[in-house]
Amino acid sequence: MDAAKTVLASREAVANALGAKVNEIYFTAGGSESDNWAIKGAAELGAKKGKKHIITTAVEHHAVLHTCEYLEKHGFEVTYLPVDEFGRVSAQQVENAIREDTCLVTVMFANNEIGTIMPIAEIGKICKEKKIPFHTDAVQAVGHVDIDVKAMNIDMLSLSGHKLHAPKGIGALYIRTGIVLPNLIAGGAQERGRRAGTENVPGIVGLAQAMRDACASIEGKNRITAQKRDRIIQELLKIPETRLNGHPTERLAGNINISIRGVEGESLLLMLDMNGIAASSGSACTSGSLDPSHVLLAIGLPHEVAHGSLRLSFEEDLTDEDADYIIATVPKVVERLRAMSPLWERICKEEGIQ
Ligand SMILES: *Cc1c(COP(=O)(O)O)cnc(C)c1O
Numbered sequence: 001m002d003a004a005k006t007v008l009a010s011r012e013a014v015a016n017a018l019g020a021k022v023n024e025i026y027f028t029a030g031g032s033e034s035d036n037w038a039i040k041g042a043a044e045l046g047a048k049k050g051k052k053h054i055i056t057t058a059v060e061h062h063a064v065l066h067t068c069e070y071l072e073k074h075g076f077e078v079t080y081l082p083v084d085e086f087g088r089v090s091a092q093q094v095e096n097a098i099r100e101d102t103c104l105v106t107v108m109f110a111n112n113e114i115g116t117i118m119p120i121a122e123i124g125k126i127c128k129e130k131k132i133p134f135h136t137d138a139v140q141a142v143g144h145v146d147i148d149v150k151a152m153n154i155d156m157l158s159l160s161g162h163k164l165h166a167p168k169g170i171g172a173l174y175i176r177t178g179i180v181l182p183n184l185i186a187g188g189a190q191e192r193g194r195r196a197g198t199e200n201v202p203g204i205v206g207l208a209q210a211m212r213d214a215c216a217s218i219e220g221k222n223r224i225t226a227q228k229r230d231r232i233i234q235e236l237l238k239i240p241e242t243r244l245n246g247h248p249t250e251r252l253a254g255n256i257n258i259s260i261r262g263v264e265g266e267s268l269l270l271m272l273d274m275n276g277i278a279a280s281s282g283s284a285c286t287s288g289s290l291d292p293s294h295v296l297l298a299i300g301l302p303h304e305v306a307h308g309s310l311r312l313s314f315e316e317d318l319t320d321e322d323a324d325y326i327i328a329t330v331p332k333v334v335e336r337l338r339a340m341s342p343l344w345e346r347i348c349k350e351e352g353i354q
Contacts, residue, residue, distance in 0.1 A: 003201050010208030017215040018157065019148035020174050026191045027204050028184075030171035031139040031160030032063035037173055037195070038135040038156040039067045039106055041181035043076055045133075046103020052076045053101045057089050057118075058298040060108050064137055065294075068106075081107075086247035087114050087299050091122035098130050105134045109141035109157075113295040113311060114246030115255025117145060124153030133179060139163050139171075143214025144222070144252055155179050161203060166210035170203030221316040225253035228323050232256055232312070235327040239334055240353065245296060245309060256312040259301060262344030263308045263337045271333045272310075277326060280311045304343070 008022070015022045028034045039054070046052060056068055058080045068078045079097045081089045094105055105127050110117045120136055127134035135156040141147060142157075143164040149157055156179065161170040175181050175194075187196025233244055233256055241261040260268065265281035272279045281293075292306035301309075312326065338344040347353065 003199075007199055007201060007204055010204045013208040013212050014159075014172055015174075017142070017147075017211045018174055019150050021177065023192065024174055024177055026173045026175060026195055027199065027207075028171045028173055028195060029169055029200070031061070031137065031158050031163070033184075034158035034160070034171050034173035035061070035063040035106075035135075035137050036067050037181065037184045038158060038175075039064065039104065040071070041184070042104040042106075042133050042135065042156070042179075043071050044182050045180070046101075047075075049103070051101040051103035053099050053103060054078045055081065055094060055097045055102060055105045055107075057081045057083060057107055059083050059087055059111055059114075059116075059295045060106070061112055061137055061139070064106055064108065083116075083298050085299055086250070087111055087116035087245075087295065088118060088247060088250065089123075091119055091126050094123050095126045095130070098126075098132060102130075102132050105132055107134075107136055109136045109138035109147070110145060110252050111246065111295060112140045113293055114257045114299070115140075115252035116247045117141070117250045117252065120154065121152040127155070128153040140252060143211065144218065144254070146218055149174055149176070156181070161207040161210060164210045164214045166207040167203050170200055170207045172207065222253040224316045225314070225318070228314070228318055228320070229253060229256055232323055232326055233258070236330055239331050241347070243305075245299060245301070254314045254316075254318075257309060259296070259305045259309045260334055261305055261308060262341050262347050263334055264341070264343070265307050265309055267337055268308065268310055268333065271337065272330070275329050275333065277312075277329060280313070281307075281309055 011025050012022050014025045052075055054068060054076055056064060056078060072078050081093050081097060083089055107118050107123055109120050124134055133155045136154055137158045139158060139160045142159040155176045157174040159172050162168040184195045185197055190196050190199055236258055237244060243259050245257040245259055269279055269281055292303050296306035296309060
């Protein structure tokens with residue numbers, strides 16, 4: 001097959017997986033680029049009509065939050081909706097925040113740290129009724145949650161290849177027909193002239209194949225994965241002074257996020273790594289920064305608790321032996337770290353924990 005045909009077949013595969021039309025899919029270099037394009041583009045369209053208000057949430061990925069902050073510096077007003085204790089916003093909150101001058105609602109599909117899934121179809125319905133463009137950062141959801149952009153009234157959707165086993169550096173933005181988003185990159189006729197530049201053909205082919213594979217049997221895979229997730233959560237919560245972050249049921253099948261008081265996140269990760277468990281504390285993109293996660297703070301955790309959190313992500317190929325190993329290893333590591341933690345000693349003294 002020649003390159004053009006392969007790219008078309010790939011575009012079809014991505015469109016099919018989302019319930020979109022083939023000419024509504026635009027390949028980009030990843031999730032961050034798609035988010036930037038959708039949000040800045042919708043802002044530019046809004047500004048032309050004198051509408052300079054954007055609604056988003058406090059728990060978005062930085063690709064969305066930092067884009068919104070950029071727009072605030074350029075005369076836009078942004079409402080950051082607070083989330084409940086599980087990290088969710090409601091469609092009612094979105095509806096209440098809509099104003100005459102709202103030009104965009106952008107709410108992530110599933111959270112990258114705590115796995116909470118937002119009520120996207122309900123929010124889409126409100127936005128359709130109010131005729132406000134609705135964008136969702138679905139980077140964590142694509143391939144893990146059934147998505148139908150038409151049924152869910154999604155106008156724009158961002159996705160990224162490397163979050164579903166495609167190569168790094170490829171992503172896509174779905175733009176509903178009728179949304180005339182300003183072009184991202186001026187140049188040649190690639191991506192219908194809206195995002196010019198010679199296509200990343202290997203990336204595109206890889207993304208399409210990953211989408212075919214990941215979207216094939218989401219429900220069956222999720223059932224297996226969620227069973228393992230729930231067993232691990234149940235066991236890890238037996239460690240004293242722990243709590244589950246994120247929604248207990250409305251969450252990604254392969255996400256666990258637990259706060260463990262009296263341990264410091266980075267040391268926990270290091271020790272788990274030495275024991276062969278690749279975990280993460282906040283978001284992978286902010287590792288190296290010592291600020292506690294904005295998501296954990298938004299669900300109401302105090303700084304001290306937000307620092308000691310553990311995130312495990314996996315898929316259906318996690319074996320029962322892997323799960324047993326995690327269940328056996330994490331409590332041992334926590335015990336060792338707590339034994340040398342002045343913070344834990346203070347907590348025990350102050351709260352009378354034996
Ligand atoms: C990873 C991620 C992104 C960024 O995607 P890149 O392809 O790395 O640019 C955006 N949003 C969410 C929710 C993510 O998890």
